[in-house]
Amino acid sequence: MNKTALVIGATKGIGKSLTERLLCEGYSVIMTYATDNETADSVFSSLSLRFPDHVFLLQADSSDWSSIDRIVSFVDEHHMMLDVMVFNAGSTDRSPFLSINPESWMQVFMVNVHFPTFLLQKIYPYISHGGNVVFTGSLMAIQPHSLSLAYGVTKAAVHALVKNLVKFLMEKQVRVNAVAPGFVDTEWQKNKPDEIRHNITRKVAAGRFCDPEELTDVYMLLINNHYMNGEIVVCDGGYSYQ
Numbered sequence: 001m002n003k004t005a006l007v008i009g010a011t012k013g014i015g016k017s018l019t020e021r022l023l024c025e026g027y028s029v030i031m032t033y034a035t036d037n038e039t040a041d042s043v044f045s046s047l048s049l050r051f052p053d054h055v056f057l058l059q060a061d062s063s064d065w066s067s068i069d070r071i072v073s074f075v076d077e078h079h080m081m082l083d084v085m086v087f088n089a090g091s092t093d094r095s096p097f098l099s100i101n102p103e104s105w106m107q108v109f110m111v112n113v114h115f116p117t118f119l120l121q122k123i124y125p126y127i128s129h130g131g132n133v134v135f136t137g138s139l140m141a142i143q144p145h146s147l148s149l150a151y152g153v154t155k156a157a158v159h160a161l162v163k164n165l166v167k168f169l170m171e172k173q174v175r176v177n178a179v180a181p182g183f184v185d186t187e188w189q190k191n192k193p194d195e196i197r198h199n200i201t202r203k204v205a206a207g208r209f210c211d212p213e214e215l216t217d218v219y220m221l222l223i224n225n226h227y228m229n230g231e232i233v234v235c236d237g238g239y240s241y242q
């Protein structure tokens with residue numbers, strides 16, 4: 001039977017790799033993105049050729065409350081029930097502590113914590129009994145090395161959210177977990193200066209960034225293993241062990 005997944009932040013990086021993996025495993029996938037229409041259209045076209053009628057694309061910026069209604073209406077109008085719900089989009093603000101302003105602080109909280117919480121509330125009736133929810137957390141929630149205070153704090157909130165949600169979702173046997181990646185070679189990291197990239201790989205026992213494709217195994221483990229619930233699974237190549 002065909003299963004359906006909704007991936008928030010799906011047109012690049014980790015979300016794009018996970019979308020491809022889910023499609024390969026027989027899911028239909030609704031992909032959302034924020035602003036980069038050109039990339040989204042091109043990724044959507046190429047995936048639609050490979051997986052006709054199984055890919056859906058929706059522009060829905062997680063920093064805008066109205067996107068919640070747009071996503072829920074889309075699912076409702078297509079008469080879909082979701083087997084998998086992935087909250088992957090993330091935001092950061094790397095201002096030094098003394099320059100952080102409340103607006104950008106709130107924007108990071110909005111994308112990383114508030115939007116997922118209230119989208120989950122509204123989309124919950126459309127999640128199948130026995131379905132599951134996966135968040136993208138971060139190693140920076142556990143080892144507070146982030147250059148962004150708001151990022152480290154909000155990702156820690158995501159991890160806490162996952163653990164606290166378990167009991168609220170159990171009546172429908174919906175599981176909720178998070179993947180906490182270390183450093184993954186996506187645009188997010190590729191835009192960093194070479195010197196910073198070198199400093200990162202020096203601290204990783206694997207001696208390299210994670211490939212987004214290899215991270216999809218961790219998401220699939222959480223999706224497929226029916227006894228995983230309330231877990232934060234770190235995948236960091238052995239960060240800080242050397």
Ligand SMILES: NC(=O)c1ccc[n+]([C@@H]2O[C@H](COP(=O)([O-])OP(=O)(O)OC[C@H]3O[C@@H](n4cnc5c(N)ncnc54)[C@H](OP(=O)(O)O)[C@@H]3O)[C@@H](O)[C@H]2O)c1
Nearest residue numbers: 009011012013014034035036061062089090183184186188
């Ligand atoms: N890369 C890492 O090393 C790393 C490590 C730990 C955790 N993470 C987490 O992994 C997640 C994905 O990161 P990534 O490295 O794969 O990023 P990425 O390559 O920059 O891709 C981000 C994707 O999310 C979408 N997105 C961004 N902001 C959004 C918003 N406000 N609303 C809806 N969609 C949005 C982007 O769409 P547009 O292109 O339209 O903006 C794009 O499709 C984030 O939560 C990040 O914090 C990443």
